[in-house]
Each structure stands twice: as C-alpha cells, then as structure tokens.
Amino acid sequence: MLEQLLIFTRGGLILWTCKELGNALKGSPIDTLIRSCLLEERSGAASYNYDAPGASYTLKWTFHNELGLVFVAVYQRILHLLYVDDLLALVRREFSEIYDPKRTVYNDFDETFRQLRMEAEARAEELKKSKQMVKPVNNSKKQGQAQKAGFDKGNKKREGSSAAGATKKGWFSSMFQSIAGKANLEKGDLEPALKALKDRLMTKNVAEEIAEKLCESVAASLEGKKLASFTRVSSTVQAAMEEALVRILTPRRSIDILRDVHAAKEQRKPYVVVFVGVNGVGKSTNLAKVAYWLLQHNVSVMMAACDTFRSGAVEQLRTHARRLHIPIFEKGYEKDPAIVAKEAIQEATRNGSDVVLVDTAGRMQDNEPLMRALSKLIYLNNPDLVLFVGEALVGNDAVDQLSKFNQKLADLSTSSTPRLIDGILLTKFDTIDDKVGAALSMVYISGAPVMFVGCGQSYTDLKKLNVKSIVKTLLK
Numbered sequence: 444m445l446e447q448l449l450i451f452t453r454g455g456l457i458l459w460t461c462k463e464l465g466n467a468l469k470g471s472p473i474d475t476l477i478r479s480c481l482l483e484e485r486s487g488a489a490s491y492n493y494d495a496p497g498a499s500y501t502l503k504w505t506f507h508n509e510l511g512l513v514f515v516a517v518y519q520r521i522l523h524l525l526y527v528d529d530l531l532a533l534v535r536r537e538f539s540e541i542y543d544p545k546r547t548v549y550n551d552f553d554e555t556f557r558q559l560r561m562e563a564e565a566r567a568e569e570l571k572k573s574k575q576m577v578k579p580v581n582n583s584k585k586q587g588q589a590q591k592a593g594f595d596k597g598n599k600k601r602e603g604s605s606a607a608g609a610t611k612k613g614w615f616s617s618m619f620q621s622i623a624g625k626a627n628l629e630k631g632d633l634e635p636a637l638k639a640l641k642d643r644l645m646t647k648n649v650a651e652e653i654a655e656k657l658c659e660s661v662a663a664s665l666e667g668k669k670l671a672s673f674t675r676v677s678s679t680v681q682a683a684m685e686e687a688l689v690r691i692l693t694p695r696r697s698i699d700i701l702r703d704v705h706a707a708k709e710q711r712k713p714y715v716v717v718f719v720g721v722n723g724v725g726k727s728t729n730l731a732k733v734a735y736w737l738l739q740h741n742v743s744v745m746m747a748a749c750d751t752f753r754s755g756a757v758e759q760l761r762t763h764a765r766r767l768h769i770p771i772f773e774k775g776y777e778k779d780p781a782i783v784a785k786e787a788i789q790e791a792t793r794n795g796s797d798v799v800l801v802d803t804a805g806r807m808q809d810n811e812p813l814m815r816a817l818s819k820l821i822y823l824n825n826p827d828l829v830l831f832v833g834e835a836l837v838g839n840d841a842v843d844q845l846s847k848f849n850q851k852l853a854d855l856s857t858s859s860t861p862r863l864i865d866g867i868l869l870t871k872f873d874t875i876d877d878k879v880g881a882a883l884s885m886v887y888i889s890g891a892p893v894m895f896v897g898c899g900q901s902y903t904d905l906k907k908l909n910v911k912s913i914v915k916t917l918l919k
Contacts, residue, residue: 444519445516445530446468446519447468448461448530448556450515451513451515453512458548458549459538459552468498469498470495472493473502476493481513490503492520500517500518500519501519503515505535506664506666507535507539508665508668509627510539514534514535516531526563529563529567533563534556627669628667628668628670628676629666630666633662633665635676635677637658637661637680640661643917644880644883647879647880648879648880649883649884653883653887657688661680661683664683665679665683685914685918688883688917691883691887692886692908693910704737704742707797707827712792713745713791713792714827715798715799715826717784717801717803717828718730718801718803718830719829719831719848720831720832720844720848721805721807721844722806725834726802726803726805727759729895729905730760730800732897733905734746734769734800735767735903736905738767738769743769743797744767744769744797744798745772745799745800746760746763746764746771746772746799747771747772747784748774749783749787749803750802750805751774751775751778751779751780751783752776757775761773772787774786780816781823781824784824785823785824801820801826803817808843808844808848809851811851814851814852815855817852818851818856818857821862822857829863829864830867830894831889832868833868833881834870834871835869835879836874837881839881839884842881842885845867845885845888846889866894867886867893867894868893868894868895869881869895870896871897873904879913882896882908892908895907
C-alpha cells in the first residue's frame with residue numbers, strides 16, 4: 444500500500460499531499476531524501492531506501508525540471524508496488540497542466556489523484572496477468588520467415604526515403620534549434636556532453652562510480668528543460684555540473700571552529716578534536732599545524748598524546764608541543780588511549796585550556812582491534828569534532844579508507860546513534876597539481892566537508908578549501 448505521495452517545489456514549498464492516504468510516516472524519510480539525495484546530487488538514482496524504528500520505506504521520485512517541481516511517492520519496502528513509476532508519471536503530467544506559480548493550495552487535485560491511482564493500479568494488474576499467461580508456441584516457422592522477408596523489402600524502401608529526408612533537413616533543423624531553442628532536452632541530447640564531462644572528471648582523479656552518479660544526477664535535473672536560444676547543450680550541461688559541484692563541496696552546516704570553540708568556552712568546557720586516519724598520512728604534523736592556526740587566533744591549546752601504540756609517537760608530539768610552547772598531556776606507551784584522552788580532557792578543564800587536540804594511532808581501516816579501540820575512544824569522550832586526515836596524493840585510495848573508516852565506526856559502536864567522521868583534512872595538497880578529484884570523491888562518499896588542506900612542511904602551511912577554485916580546476 445502507498446504510504447504517501449507529495450508534490451513540492453525545488454525551493455521546498457509543499458504544494459499538495461494525499462489526504463486520502465493520511466499515513467503518519469515514521470522518522471523523517473522526506474527530509475532525509477532531500478538531504479541525502481537531492482542536495483548531494485544523487486538524484487540520478489532510481490529509488491532511495493529509508494530505515495526508521497519500526498518501519499522501512501522505499502522512496503521514488505520524479506522531476507518536472509521546467510516548472511521546478513518534485514514528485515515523491517513513499518511505500519513500505521516489503522511491498523513491491525508495480526504501479527508507482529506509472530503513477531508518478533501520470534501525476535506529473537496532470538499536475539503540470541494545472542500548476543500556477545502563484546497558487547499554493549491544490550485541494551481540487553484530490554479527485555484527480557484518486558482516478559489516476561485507480562488507473563495506474565489497473566494497468567499494473569493487467570501487466571501482471573499478461574506476464575502470467577503462457578506464450579504461444581510458433582509452429583509456422585516458414586510462414587514467419589516469409590512474412591519477415593516481405594517486411595524487410597518494405598522497410599528497406601522506407602528506410603531509404605527516410606534517410607534521404609533526414610539528410611535534407613538535418614543541417615537546417617540543427618541550425619534552427621540552436622537559434623530558436625530546443626523544445627525540451629531529452630536524454631539523447633545530453634549523453635555526448637555528459638560522457639565528455641565524465642571523462643574530464645576522471646582525468647582529475649574523481650572516482651569513476653562517483654563521476655557516473657554525478658552525470659546521472661545532472662541528466663535528471665536537465666531532462667525536460669527547454670534549451671535557451673543561442674545556447675549549446677554542452678555549455679548547459681557544464682553550467683549544471685558546476686552548480687552541482689559547488690553544492691556538494693559547500694558545507695551544509697557551519698564549520699566555523701573558532702565560533703564553536705567560544706561556545707564551548709562559555710559552557711566552561713574545552714573543545715575536543717580527535718585526529719584519525721591510516722598510518723603515515725601526517726596526523727601528528729597536521730595536528731601541530733591546526734594547533735598553530737588556533738594559537739594565531741588567541742585560542743589556548745593542549746595536546747593529548749593518545750597514540751600509545753607507535754614507537755616514537757609521544758616524543759614526536761612532545762617536540763611539536765615544545766616548539767609551539769603549548770602543554771602536552773601524556774601517559775607513555777601501552778596505555779588505553781580512551782582513558783588517556785578522558786584524563787587529558789579533565790586536565791584541560793582544570794587548567795582552563797580552550798581546545799584539546801587528541802592524537803591517535805594510525806591504523807588501517809580493516810584492523811579490527813585498533814578500529815574497536817578508536818570507536819571506544821570516540822564513544823567514551825564524545826569529542827566535538829572527529830577529523831579524518833587523508834592524503835590528497837593517493838587519490839581514490841583515500842576515498843576507500845574514509846568510507847571503510849566510517850563503516851567500521853558505525854559497526855563497532857555500542858551506541859544506537861554511532862559517531863562518524865565530522866570533517867576531512869587533506870594533506871600534501873600542494874603535490875597534486877590539478878588532480879583535485881579526491882576532495883570531491885571524499886566529500887561525496889561521506890557527506891563530511893573538507894575543513895583544511897595541508898600544502899607544505901611548515902606550521903603555516905594550512906589553508907581552508909576554496910570551493911570555487913576546486914570546481915574551476917575540475918571542469919577546466
């Protein structure tokens with residue numbers, strides 16, 4: 444049974460919902476769809492599955508790009524409703540005929556929807572019955588061959604005349620379309636430009652699967668739109684992709700660390716940042732860079748040496764602390780890092796430090812004992828920010844590391860709402876030239892923003908990500 448069907452604008456204004464269904468949805472499937480698919484440019488997918496306590500939903504949607512409308516159907520995942528796609532197409536067609544941008548109430552659409560639903564259900568039932576019927580066996584093989592030969596002769600004549608007609612009108616029609624504007628963009632119109640764009644993204648180190656999904660999402664946003672006069676399809680596609688990339692890379696929540704530090708200070712507690720990542724990516728060095736950046740903004744910092752596993756890790760952090768003239772909390776090696784972090788936070792509260800930067804041991808994403816220890820550290824101390832440190836140089840390996848880190852943190856957490864990666868720090872960003880695709884891939888796969896990029900060896904070589912510059916590099 445259909446749980447809900449609603450129509451809203453791309454701006455988020457709900458125009459109509461089916462009062463007849465009136466089912467109260469558990470959780471927030473529509474909000475999650477908007478955040479996880481539509482805003483993150485995953486709208487090229489066919490459907491979206493949403494799990495809530497006591498319910499599992501499937502959501503399907505379609506757009507009217509010319510009018511800027513979104514049509515969403517929600518139903519229980521256990522049900523295989525064959526008519527949903529057909530119903531959405533019918534609703535899209537009928538509602539677009541009565542849509543007026545000045546109207547916000549469409550109560551008169553209730554009866555139309557009831558009829559459309561009955562029509563879609565009847566079609567699905569007929570299709571189901573026709574599939575169950577046994578296909579007739581063809582005993583007249585010679586007769587079929589004779590008929591085929593007859594059809595072939597006729598087809599060749601028609602094909603010849605139609606090909607000649609196409610040659611005559613091909614040049615003029617293409618020129619006319621570029622001047623007057625194409626009535627509506629179709630998938631076939633978009634494919635050549637999208638293929639070229641996908642290849643370009645992949646040369647910039649964007650993962651193939653992500654480049655494919657982005658192109659599907661852009662196609663979904665353009666299909667059915669009217670091409671403006673004197674506008675090429677390729678430039679329209681490029682503009683849509685540029686908007687999509689800016690939307691993905693722009694953080695959906697505030698990443699103003701300094702503001703959050705001052706908010707924590709007002710509550711008389713330190714702001715805690717935990718640095719995580721695989722071996723050898725430069726966690727300790729970049730932790731020191733972040734410490735220096737905070738010191739430049741008059742924020743007092745304390746380091747916590749919670750890498751009690753790697754030989755020399757505590758001494759390395761101690762060296763950075765001495766150079767920056769900041770305190771360090773350490774307990775040596777072979778201690779429980781979760782307990783060390785907890786004691787460090789308590790010490791920072793006592794001495795009035797504004798921020799605690801927690802260094803952790805490098806670990807491969809498939810090392811379960813170390814991932815379990817990290818999950819425990821995060822669960823026990825509930826840091827304000829979990830920062831994943833990855834190398835821009837390794838490209839899509841960093842994407843795999845990040846996604847598996849998130850998956851392990853979710854699987855090994857003892858909490859019903861596990862804490863995942865909040866932000867990304869990309870190191871060695873100065874060594875990759877224009878191969879900046881790893882930044883896009885990592886943000887797309889995790890939903891976490893790139894908060895800093897490391898671009899050198901000194902403490903001052905830490906920058907904020909320039910979204911427009913990255914997008915320009917990806918598309919040039």
